[in-house]
Amino acid sequence: xxxxxxxxxxxxxxxxxxxxxxxxxxxxxxxVNRGKTLGVIGxxxxxxxxxxxxxxxxxxxxxxxxxxxxxxxxxxKSDDGLTQMDDIIDLAKTDPDGKLIRQIRGGEIGMIxxxxxxxxxxxxxxxxxxxxxxxxxxLIPIRKVGDQIAEKVMxxxxxxxxxxxxxxxxxxxxxxxxxxxxxVDSYPHQLSGGQRQRxxxxxALSCEPSMLIADEPTTALDVSIxxxxxxxxxxxxxxxxxxxxxxxxxxxxxxxxxxxxxxxYMGKAVEQxxxxxxxxxxxxxxxxxxxRSIPKLGKKAAGERLATISGMVPDPFNLPTxxxxxxxxxxxxxxxxxxxxxxxTKVGDEHWANxxxxxxx
Amino acid sequence: MAKAEKNETAATAKQTQISQSYWSLxxxxxxxxxxxxxxxxxxxxFYFSFVFIPEILSPYALENSSDYTEAGPTRxxxxxxxxxxxxxPFIYGVEKKIDFTTRKRIFIEDTTKVxxxxxxxxxxxxxxLGLIPMDIHLYxxxxxxxxxARVLILGADALGRDWFTRIMYGGRLSLMIGLxxxxxxxxxxxxxxxxxxxxxxxVDMVIQRTTEFLGAFPDIPLFMALAAAIPSFWSxxxxxxxxxxILSFVRWGGLARQVRGMILSxxxxxxVLAAKSAGANDNRLMFRHLLPGTMSHVVVIATLSIPGMxxxxxxxSWLGLGLRPPLTSWGVLLQDAATVRAIHNTPWELWTVPFxxxxxxAYNMLGDGLRDALDPYGSR
Numbered sequence: 219x220x221x222x223x224x225x226x227x228x229x230x231x232x233x234x235x236x237x238x239x240x241x242x243x244x245x246x247x248x249x250v251n252r253g254k255t256l257g258v259i260g261x262x263x264x265x266x267x268x269x270x271x272x273x274x275x276x277x278x279x280x281x282x283x284x285x286x287x288x289x290x291x292x293x294x295k296s297d298d299g300l301t302q303m304d305d306i307i308d309l310a311k312t313d314p315d316g317k318l319i320r321q322i323r324g325g326e327i328g329m330i331x332x333x334x335x336x337x338x339x340x341x342x343x344x345x346x347x348x349x350x351x352x353x354x355x356x357l358i359p360i361r362k363v364g365d366q367i368a369e370k371v372m373x374x375x376x377x378x379x380x381x382x383x384x385x386x387x388x389x390x391x392x393x394x395x396x397x398x399x400x401x402v403d404s405y406p407h408q409l410s411g412g413q414r415q416r417x418x419x420x421x422a423l424s425c426e427p428s429m430l431i432a433d434e435p436t437t438a439l440d441v442s443i444x445x446x447x448x449x450x451x452x453x454x455x456x457x458x459x460x461x462x463x464x465x466x467x468x469x470x471x472x473x474x475x476x477x478x479x480x481x482x483y484m485g486k487a488v489e490q491x492x493x494x495x496x497x498x499x500x501x502x503x504x505x506x507x508x509x510r511s512i513p514k515l516g517k518k519a520a521g522e523r524l525a526t527i528s529g530m531v532p533d534p535f536n537l538p539t540x541x542x543x544x545x546x547x548x549x550x551x552x553x554x555x556x557x558x559x560x561x562x563t564k565v566g567d568e569h570w571a572n573x574x575x576x577x578x579x
Numbered sequence: 580m581a582k583a584e585k586n587e588t589a590a591t592a593k594q595t596q597i598s599q600s601y602w603s604l605x606x607x608x609x610x611x612x613x614x615x616x617x618x619x620x621x622x623x624x625f626y627f628s629f630v631f632i633p634e635i636l637s638p639y640a641l642e643n644s645s646d647y648t649e650a651g652p653t654r655x656x657x658x659x660x661x662x663x664x665x666x667x668p669f670i671y672g673v674e675k676k677i678d679f680t681t682r683k684r685i686f687i688e689d690t691t692k693v694x695x696x697x698x699x700x701x702x703x704x705x706x707x708l709g710l711i712p713m714d715i716h717l718y719x720x721x722x723x724x725x726x727x728a729r730v731l732i733l734g735a736d737a738l739g740r741d742w743f744t745r746i747m748y749g750g751r752l753s754l755m756i757g758l759x760x761x762x763x764x765x766x767x768x769x770x771x772x773x774x775x776x777x778x779x780x781x782v783d784m785v786i787q788r789t790t791e792f793l794g795a796f797p798d799i800p801l802f803m804a805l806a807a808a809i810p811s812f813w814s815x816x817x818x819x820x821x822x823x824x825i826l827s828f829v830r831w832g833g834l835a836r837q838v839r840g841m842i843l844s845x846x847x848x849x850x851v852l853a854a855k856s857a858g859a860n861d862n863r864l865m866f867r868h869l870l871p872g873t874m875s876h877v878v879v880i881a882t883l884s885i886p887g888m889x890x891x892x893x894x895x896s897w898l899g900l901g902l903r904p905p906l907t908s909w910g911v912l913l914q915d916a917a918t919v920r921a922i923h924n925t926p927w928e929l930w931t932v933p934f935x936x937x938x939x940x941a942y943n944m945l946g947d948g949l950r951d952a953l954d955p956y957g958s959r
Contacts, residue, residue: 276855332849340850351858
């Protein structure tokens with residue numbers, strides 16, 4: 219049964235810039251379940267990355283969380299690993315530079331980024347990066363089967379240099395880097411893009427987080443490497459029972475990775491549901507348009523053009539009234555969509571949409 | 580068989596070349612710049628001989644005065660009166676006279692007294708590095724057998740002290756003040772620059788206005804004011820450390836601005852965000868992730884501004900604001916040579932100047948070479 223890990227409730231993130239206030243995230247609600255993958259899709263600038271950063275309370279200035287809660291169901295294991303301690307934290311209210319959020323960042327919620335080329339500090343070797351993550355959280359991440367006693371002794375103790383090196387090599391091995399004992403001493407510029415992304419994943423996973431936020435992790439990689447990276451993420455997810463929030467605008471990738479999908483548009487969730495539901499039976503006109511705009515191999519009739527979503531993303535300072543999607547919507551209902559703000563409506567089994575088409579009049 | 584072996588060695592050679600680290604690439608590039616290497620060698624030789632072993636190189640102790648007051652450089656001979664060549668150089672004894680028209684002491688060589696110059700000769704006792712008691716000097720005349728003879732290759736000052744010895748010992752303080760002062764400047768400058776660039780906002784504002792404030796002061800009056808604030812009863816050594824502090828306090832601004840500029844661009848890189856998302860705190864981000872990125876630049880700036888430090892010490896001491904006798908630095912030596920009388924009567928006291936010029940030139944040569952070698956985006 220699904221058990222919530224992160225619950226985002228009516229989240230609003232605003233950027234107070236000189237030209238006005240930009241609502242980057244505007245009333246977003248969603249739930250990430252323990253051990254499951256949630257896909258977040260949407261156009262560039264729809265607030266996907268800001269949501270991810272809000273979860274780690276790392277909103278760049280001058281943005282801030284103005285409303286809403288991010289409930290994190292924290293589960294701490296006691297030293298002997300037998301009893302659990304549950305705790306509920308509102309991440310939106312933590313001090314962004316405080317000790318608590320820094321423990322959660324990296325230690326309990328890991329994050330990997332879009333650009334593996336620039337996400338590693340150029341002066342540190344791959345091993346140093348992983349060791350940093352490990353030593354920041356004072357954890358021994360390798361769980362050797364039948365080695366419980368040793369683990370108990372090692373927990374909550376500073377890792378020595380030799381141990382840290384062994385951990386780093388082990389992590390590199392797990393993410394499928396060849397010759398990990400040599401690569402551990404490589405600098406980022408000596409690694410290829412795919413290898414760097416693997417190192418990023420190794421860093422994020424080295425503390426066995428309960429959730430991984432993957433912000434377009436394969437956008438900068440070529441297709442074959444992309445497939446390998448996705449395989450690694452799936453394998454590791456199963457081995458450590460980790461939730462993944464997978465942010466992308468690549469619908470093909472999301473269909474193979476996620477169990478549940480949230481579609482975002484202009485800082486709002488417009489549709490949420492199981493992968494199969496969303497792909498086979500999309501309800502919101504925006505989701506329908508997104509799916510139509512995927513190029514299909516071999517199905518093209520002569521002279522047929524690729525379907526696009528008409529119009530442009532609206533000016534963030536001048537949002538349309540009513541439903542924000544109405545100026546571009548093919549099913550626009552005059553007098554209704556431009557006046558009434560749609561509500562979150564259940565449209566099927568575990569399937570919701572934010573559209574007036576499905577609201578009862 | 581031999582061919583296969585050769586191929587294998589070629590392959591391993593290629594392999595090692597590929598995995599060369601950044602610093603070995605820098606070293607390789609630096610080595611090809613002959614001017615920079617020469618500058619580096621000069622500095623190594625200067626620092627080694629002036630800082631560590633001036634006691635060995637100089638023939639006398641620093642405060643060993645004699646009645647050779649204002650004696651000119653001693654002539655060193657290889658050929659004696661009879662035209663005979665001696666492999667071991669020698670000097671003649673001198674007779675002191677007073678020229679009554681110019682009222683000046685003159686030293687006339689007495690060719691009857693011959694003193695051979697010896698190498699590794701026993702002389703004034705000293706402690707090498709302040710620890711090892713020794714009395715060996717690189718060259719000199721044996722003082723036990725010939726107490727009257729003195730070999731003064733760059734002449735003597737008004738107290739009859741060997742000028743060459745004084746330049747050696749003076750170099751110790753002048754070169755060290757450059758290094759220590761630059762180290763302090765680096766410390767202040769990079770710390771303030773990183774903090775200023777990383778936090779931005781009002782912190783940046785305060786730090787930048789402070790550097791502007793310090794930069795807007797004319798240097799010399801500011802030095803004068805600060806130097807005047809040093810109590811006169813302090814020991815010369817305390818004054819020396821105070822002076823390095825003052826010099827670095829006035830000079831950190833430029834470096835802080837450059838570091839700030841680099842941090843402003845570096846802090847927007849994704850790796851900073853990545854490190855933050857791994858749970859790193861501000862200090863860690865600033866000093867472990869951001870600061871190393873500016874280091875290649877900082878090293879060059881530091882190398883190029885050490886000469887400024889040395890010159891500042893020289894200028895201040897020359898003005899009488901910096902180091903004072905009995906300390907000996909190149910600035911103090913220049914002060915001795917700064918009068919018209921000195922230039923007329925004891926022109927050899929200007930020998931300090933070439934030492935200063937060579938040091939400054941060597942630093943600039945080295946700094947230019949380092950800048951080329953450390954720049955990863957350089958075209959050559």
